[in-house]
Amino acid sequence: MIDFLRGRLVHKDPVTITVDVNGIGYAVSISLQTYDRLPSTGEEVFLLTHLHVREDVMQLFGFLHESERALFRLLQGISGIGARIALNILSKCGAAEFRDYVISGNLGALTSIPGVGKKTAERIVVELRDKMAKGEPPGSAASASADDPRGEAIMALLALGYPRQVAEKAILKATHELSTEERNTGNLIKAALRTISG
16 A cells, blocks of 8 residues: 655646656645645655555545545545545545534535535534544644654654554654754654664
8 A cells, every 4th residue: 555655746736746756657636725735846745645446446645634634534434425525525625624514514514515415414414523523633633743854754654564652752762863954854764763773
């Protein structure tokens, strides 16, 4: 499974981007909210991904924050919502705004999303209201840390198979070891791996 991509952004439009990772171009479907926060073409981009596989197609979806990916996956567990509608929801509203719609039972806001009819909106509210009323939007804790190099470094270590507690402890130690100027994602990962293997 492809958990994330880091590479050069070679093309972008509001629905699809192409990321060059060591000479391989990955076509990635994105939401409008992700598009609005992308760097300029030619710059490095880091995306969390979800590989959607059907009999006739394999499609890669990209997200800048874990909260978006977690919500995308949660939505697909609801009858009548596939990958395309889940992406439409992310394009229309963020995780926190969507949570407000669900908790308040705002069917009007939900049905204004392309592909979401009244019955689907009602299913969303029925299935997710209690879950979302108990806490934060899906993945919100992770998304807060994904905005800085430490969060990206932790996610990279998780993708390599290290337990979260080990990854967070190693990145914390690496943060103390490196100067402010040195604390980019790559240096944090290298220092953390030295700590883990040492």
